[in-house]
Amino acid sequence: MLRYVLGRFWQSLVLLLIVSFIGFTVLSLAPGGPLSQFALSPGMTQEQLDKIATQMGLNRPLPVQYFDWLSHLVTGDWGRSYRDGQPVLTIIGQHLFATLILMGTSTVLAVSLGTTIGIVSALRRRSVFDYTMTVFAMIALSIPTFWFGLVAIYFFSLKLGWFPAGNMFTVGDGSLLDYVRHLVLPAMVLALVDVAVWSRYMRTATLNVVNQDFIRTARAKGLSRTRILFRHIVGNALVPMVTLAGLQLPALLGGALVTETVFTWPGMGRLFLDSLGYSDYPVVMGLLMTSAILVLIGNLAADLIVAAIDPRIRLE
């Protein structure tokens, strides 16, 4: 087990190195660059731009820049944003908090609702409930989040005035209730799609289990329906869900760009887009590394958990 984890660790390290190299190269080769936003100012001469580039170390050879960045990274210095001069980790940390609140809430909602719907749909296959939920899931999966977000704002904020039209909190308030009121709409919009995803997966997984021989055996043994449901059916159907959850971890922390934009939520998705737009290389690289690490951790954790809960799988 330890050997397996260690092996995966070294693999991951190599992968991270490759990701960072490709990311750095592609970023640097993209047209524009961090100074292009200033190039349009009258009076901003090419000479002045070159001087700033030199001061920022932008016109050194690419490999030199890369190894400079890498050597700082391994010592824990992720650099500073070109835009506001703040340390990259501070910036990511601030946005991660906003994203965690939003994505955490919507994921808890989506997983609990989605798995429940999935189980009930599978057990009551071809019932009115199953058909209704299938149709609902198809609709939810087809609605563009952007549109749904705006519709939600139109009805619940503009027409009914129940919830704010966006933002994470009211500046100057910041009470728990205030946070919750701001959270409802974006979390609902995000959860809608996720409920659909989780319910479809869970339905399939449950159906796979329900028709297995051991369920029939359990019934034949005279086990109670509740015990069969929770211990044998749900327990086994959740195994593939763990893998799904592992795959969702980076998405969870990577933020939801569209929802964040519609609800002006200062999360990771918008940070990534803004940083890309301004060619803020240190922040983009920081985000790239963070998400790469999360993908690797998510996958590893999912594999380990599946191995721990499913006796049929052994890690070598």
Added chain:
Amino acid sequence: MTDTKTSEPGFNPGRRSALMMMGAAGATSLVLPSMFGRDAAFAANAKADGKLVLAFSQEPTNFNPFMPHIEVDEGMYYALYDTLFDFDPAGNFFPVLAAEVPTVANGGISADGLSWKIKLKEGVKWHDGKPLTAEDVKFSLELPLDPNLRVMRTTGYKLLKDITVTSPTELTWTMTKPFAPMSAVLASTWIIPKHAFEGVADKNTAPFNNAPIGTGPFKWKERMAGDHIELEANADYHMDGPFFKTLIVKYIPDLNVMYTQFKSGDVDVVGLQWITPDHYAEAKDLPGKTVEIAGTGTFESFGLNMMRPQFQDLAVRQALYAAIDKTSIIDALYYGIPRPTETYMPQQSAYYNDALPKHEFNIAKANKLLDDAGWKKGTDGIREKDGVKLSFTNSTTAGNHLREQVQQFLQQSFKDIGVEMKISNLPPAVMWGEYWMKSQFDTVIVGLNVLMGADPDTSDYFMSTASPARGGAGQNNFCYQSAEVDALLKKGGETFVPEDRKAIYRKIQEVIRNDLPFLPMFQYAVCKGRKTSVTGPTPNVNNRIDSWNIRDWKI
């Protein structure tokens, strides 16, 4: 980034005209009392309560005004800092930190323009309570030449020498050559405190840069990156105002969302990039909101690369211009909001020439012009003369749907006069990089602001020597050459009699209108919105950001 290529408030080396503007400022102080400071004690009595939310679609991130920044950052500078003096909407100067605007008449500037004397108001305090002194002004004026600081620009500052503090509220300097735009430079020089940089090894990462201290109407409170900045009223402000306690500058990147939050009441004033034209019809009837169209300093044009053989013949340029159906473009695509124009000069400017020949959309006339000039249609229907085909590419920012529609529309119109226009659009970073700066295009559709503040000088854009593609330095990317305009620009920079200057710049507009190095389409206008209860926001074509007079805003 703005899609139109508005110039950030930058400084054109060729502006030599502001000295005379200074003369006008003295007179204006009589008619604009609210803009001028009263005693600090008086200001402290100002009623400062409540909160105002001002939304921008770009995020302010650079708070040191001397470091590289974009337009939206200046929105913060006006709240946090003060300049010595500033431009009002009529293009006149009014004093801010200076006790009076220096002019030749009041002895602040010597007759030859070389010796300057600035007197500061008494009793102005920094947000941390320390007094503002002439040392701070000296520090600020010298900062752009600090070799270790990443600075935005050095224009103007590098001509200053012997900056001498003669008393805590007075300083003098001499200039290495007369440079009238210096006053316009100073109108965009926000004064920052010397003491905030004492003992700081690297000014690029000084704590000040993320926790600014100014003398402005609002003090820094906190910033939530990617979301908002909170400022609070400076009770000791040296001018009238501020009139509310908390200013929230909210970053809302999506314009639809910004408008929705304006409708819902979450946003009090819609700032930079404003309400999109397609929402105007609805917005102007919203209860409790005031929505107004305001002209900007940016004009949209069909720019020609004057080095291309196709555009050497004036008849071709005139024919192309006659084939542009401006009215349809403005009404059908831009919701009738911008105003057609014949020049680069904003119609609000005192230098605007209103007597230029009016454009007329006339395909028959365009065809006749080309026929008369000997451009004959070939077998493919494209006109040709002396081996030069009337065929060219047109480029603009890829993804700008309005401009893409304009292009398709023009393509059709030009086809009707035997001219082939191919569309070749590029992503912004490529389009406005070397492709534009080194004139690698045939034609472009571009939104340009060629003025700095109220100054009419445009040497940087129209002087023959200002074309990088011809080896010059500047932004004459149309590669326009006119000995007459060159001479007029030079003369305008050395003329100090207001009426004479007006005549010169009106003449320049006339020559350029006749030469047509670019085909002027319209002057941009934007749709500004605020809660009706908010008073104070005033369009000012001479300052590029909404909060230029935030000290006067009331909720």
